Amino acid sequence: MTDRPHLLLVDDERSIREPLAQYLQRNGFRVTAVENAREARIRLTANAIDLVVLDIMMPGEDGLSLCRHIRETSDTPVILLTARSEETDRIVGLEMGADDYVLKPFSPRELVARIKVIFRRVATGGQRVAAIDGASYAFSGWVLKSQERMLVDSEGVSVPLSTAEYNLMLAFVTRPNHVLSRDQLLDITQGREANAFDRAIDNQISRLRKKIEADPKNPALIKTVWGGGYTLASDVRKL
Amino acid sequence: MSGVVRRLIPKSLAGQVVLVVALALFVAQAINFALLMRERNRMLLTAATAPAVARIVDSLDRRDEGRTRQRGGIARVRFQSSTPVLVGKARPDAERRAADILQDIGITPLRILAAEDADNPVPGRWRRLRERIDPERRPPPRRLTLAVEYQPGQWVIAQSRMTTTIPRLNVWLVGQTLILYVIVLLPLLLIGRRLARPLKDLTVTARQFATTGTADSVAERGPGDVRDLTMAFNAMRARLLAMLDEKDRMLGAIGHDLRTPLASLRVRTESVEDDAERARMADTIEEMNRMLDDILSLARAGRSSEPVVKTDLAALADAVVEDFVELGSPVAMIDSPRAVAAVRPQLLRRALRNLIENAVVYGHRAHVSVVPGDGVIRLCVCDEGPGIAEDRMDEMTQAFTRLEGSRNRETGGAGLGLALVRAIMAEHNGRLDLANRPEGGLEASLVLPV
Numbered sequence: 001m002t003d004r005p006h007l008l009l010v011d012d013e014r015s016i017r018e019p020l021a022q023y024l025q026r027n028g029f030r031v032t033a034v035e036n037a038r039e040a041r042i043r044l045t046a047n048a049i050d051l052v053v054l055d056i057m058m059p060g061e062d063g064l065s066l067c068r069h070i071r072e073t074s075d076t077p078v079i080l081l082t083a084r085s086e087e088t089d090r091i092v093g094l095e096m097g098a099d100d101y102v103l104k105p106f107s108p109r110e111l112v113a114r115i116k117v118i119f120r121r122v123a124t125g126g127q128r129v130a131a132i133d134g135a136s137y138a139f140s141g142w143v144l145k146s147q148e149r150m151l152v153d154s155e156g157v158s159v160p161l162s163t164a165e166y167n168l169m170l171a172f173v174t175r176p177n178h179v180l181s182r183d184q185l186l187d188i189t190q191g192r193e194a195n196a197f198d199r200a201i202d203n204q205i206s207r208l209r210k211k212i213e214a215d216p217k218n219p220a221l222i223k224t225v226w227g228g229g230y231t232l233a234s235d236v237r238k239l
Numbered sequence: 240m241s242g243v244v245r246r247l248i249p250k251s252l253a254g255q256v257v258l259v260v261a262l263a264l265f266v267a268q269a270i271n272f273a274l275l276m277r278e279r280n281r282m283l284l285t286a287a288t289a290p291a292v293a294r295i296v297d298s299l300d301r302r303d304e305g306r307t308r309q310r311g312g313i314a315r316v317r318f319q320s321s322t323p324v325l326v327g328k329a330r331p332d333a334e335r336r337a338a339d340i341l342q343d344i345g346i347t348p349l350r351i352l353a354a355e356d357a358d359n360p361v362p363g364r365w366r367r368l369r370e371r372i373d374p375e376r377r378p379p380p381r382r383l384t385l386a387v388e389y390q391p392g393q394w395v396i397a398q399s400r401m402t403t404t405i406p407r408l409n410v411w412l413v414g415q416t417l418i419l420y421v422i423v424l425l426p427l428l429l430i431g432r433r434l435a436r437p438l439k440d441l442t443v444t445a446r447q448f449a450t451t452g453t454a455d456s457v458a459e460r461g462p463g464d465v466r467d468l469t470m471a472f473n474a475m476r477a478r479l480l481a482m483l484d485e486k487d488r489m490l491g492a493i494g495h496d497l498r499t500p501l502a503s504l505r506v507r508t509e510s511v512e513d514d515a516e517r518a519r520m521a522d523t524i525e526e527m528n529r530m531l532d533d534i535l536s537l538a539r540a541g542r543s544s545e546p547v548v549k550t551d552l553a554a555l556a557d558a559v560v561e562d563f564v565e566l567g568s569p570v571a572m573i574d575s576p577r578a579v580a581a582v583r584p585q586l587l588r589r590a591l592r593n594l595i596e597n598a599v600v601y602g603h604r605a606h607v608s609v610v611p612g613d614g615v616i617r618l619c620v621c622d623e624g625p626g627i628a629e630d631r632m633d634e635m636t637q638a639f640t641r642l643e644g645s646r647n648r649e650t651g652g653a654g655l656g657l658a659l660v661r662a663i664m665a666e667h668n669g670r671l672d673l674a675n676r677p678e679g680g681l682e683a684s685l686v687l688p689v
Contacts, residue, residue, distance in 0.1 A: 013499050013502075013503065015499075015500065015503035016499065016502050016503045016506055019503065019506040019507045019509075019510070020506045022510075023506060023509050023510070057495060081502075083494065083495040083498040083499055083502070104498045104499065104501065104502035105498055105501040105502035105504070105505040105524055105525075105528055106502065106505065107505065107521065108505070108506050108509045109509070148584065148585065150550075150584060152548075155549075156548075156549055157549045157550065157551055157579050158548045158549060158550040158551065158584055159550075159551050159554040160550065160551075160554055160555040160558040160559075160584050160588065161554075161558050162557075162558040162559070162560075162561035162562045162565065163562050163565070164561065164562075164565055165558065165561065207561070211554065
């Protein structure tokens with residue numbers, strides 16, 4: 001049973017904690033559910049926890065503070081649950097070192113998918129996602145603003161991106177000059193595996209090229225690597 | 240004509256005060272000038288008349304001594320037993336003045352005649368000297384002839400010189416008025432500025448508050464009553480801000496408290512065995528959540544924390560449409576040229592999303608285009624539905640209005656969508672246009688100023 005990842009679920013709301021713990025258990029995780037930060041700290045030292053699912057709004061010590069504590073003491077990944085959609089919560093959470101966040105009410109399936117993405121990354125030795133930390137990335141006259149999900153061109157005009165375009169762009173700017181296969185891109189952007197005839201990535205690539213390439217037919221930034229996939233041919237500076 | 244006058248009248252308080260004071264000063268100066276002129280003329284008249292009268296009185300006194308004073312060969316006073324015919328222009332005012340003077344010293348003449356004519360004596364030394372010093376052309380000297388009938392048929396006639404220098408009263412008046420203006424109007428302008436600046440601050444702050452829902456307090460300065468006004472305004476601003484903050488906190492709490500049971504419900508739906516049933520439950524919960532979002536957004540309208548940035552609206556519309564396409568919604572983007580405007584992109588995405596959702600629900604399909612036009616950019620969402628009855632167009636943007644009569648909707652929806660769109664457009668100084676398309680269907684446009 002030790003190969004089942006051990007999750008620590010921290011939520012003061014019993015009506016969420018209990019059914020969610022059951023659901024996660026049914027989906028192949030070992031789950032320890034606690035209702036406050038104090039208990040969570042005890043469990044974190046007593047057990048080998050692989051990932052923490054953490055509610056932000058809790059009486060007593062809140063989720064953000066606990067998240068910071070976890071980040072200071074270990075590399076255990078953290079997913080935040082938040083009932084508030086305010087940008088500030090999200091950004092503060094990510095600044096505190098959370099790996100991902102999920103807005104209530106969330107789909108449990110999506111939560112599981114995100115947990116799996118994080119485990120896969122940890123397993124492959126991928127670095128902590130610098131992806132969604134509210135930072136900006138500058139490359140070749142463009143700036144990708146992760147907080148607003150927009151590109152900003154050299155004249156300071158914002159170019160909003162669709163969710164899929166944004167995820168793809170983010171994958172590129174966090175891995176500049178790496179060749180990324182379609183499978184990798186799908187995995188990174190959507191946490192799913194590609195089927196043989198999946199053209200979704202190619203469509204999104206061509207949409208992105210239209211937005212950022214001077215000549216989309218002759219791309220200079222997002223280059224096609226024959227047989228390999230795509231690569232962002234530009235240095236990226238994190239702002 | 241009155242329009243021109245109205246345009247010339249300054250609009251500001253200080254300007255109006257200065258204008259009124261300047262006009263009043265001018266009128267006062269004019270009256271002053273008139274009085275001064277009168278007094279001056281009177282003095283001149285007296286100065287011209289008095290010597291002649293003095294000579295007459297003197298000669299009447301000496302008449303018994305049988306001597307007549309003469310000087311310079313010119314008889315200054317002569318007696319005559321017939322009514323004299325005076326040369327020159329009759330001066331009734333001098334006659335009256337002479338009568339007054341004689342009256343004052345107790346002589347009551349029977350008749351007085353006065354006339355003015357040119358005096359052309361050989362210029363004396365002094366006069367020549369003066370003319371050399373003062374080369375300005377002086378009017379020729381004048382002479383006043385006064386005849387008094389002191390006994391019936393007995394006349395005495397005397398002459399005297401008149402002052403011919405015309406005083407430069409107009410120059411003097413202009414100079415004096417200018418000095419007055421400087422003395423009075425400059426301090427007034429300073430006071431006006433002192434008054435106007437805090438008032439302008441108040442105006443700017445109030446306007447900023449009205450549009451953004453937040454503003455700094457105004458520095459309390461200027462005269463006492465303006466300071467009081469500023470203090471009262473600041474107190475009102477603080478109270479309003481406190482109320483708005485309280486509202487935001489309350490909305491945050493409501494959002495949190497409602498989302499928690501929704502989240503609980505959402506997690507529990509996963510234990511429902513029937514896949515279709517579970518999907519429907521998830522959809523309902525998602526819809527409730529969206530409605531909650533709409534309510535919270537509408538309640539917070541006008542207090543957006545999102546900054547305004549220059550944005551390519553064509554790319555924005557394209558991104559929103561692409562998200563719908565990804566989910567398999569019947570939404571299409573019509574190729575549109577780049578159109579840049581300063582907007583709050585997340586709010587605008589929200590507004591456009593609401594319009595597209597409506598178009599899909601009521602009008603089967605949505606066609607989205609961005610049309611740059613005359614000082615505005617239009618984000619148009621066209622559908623293929625039945626449109627809206629013309630007489631109910633206005634109702635459509637009121638919160639909680641759903642036109643059940645003309646458009647059926649099986650699912651819920653509090654009718655908040657369009658109200659939220661309108662609130663977002665108001666925040667952008669734009670508007671929401673609704674129109675039935677001639678070829679059928681509704682066209683909803685977000686009209687944004689460039």
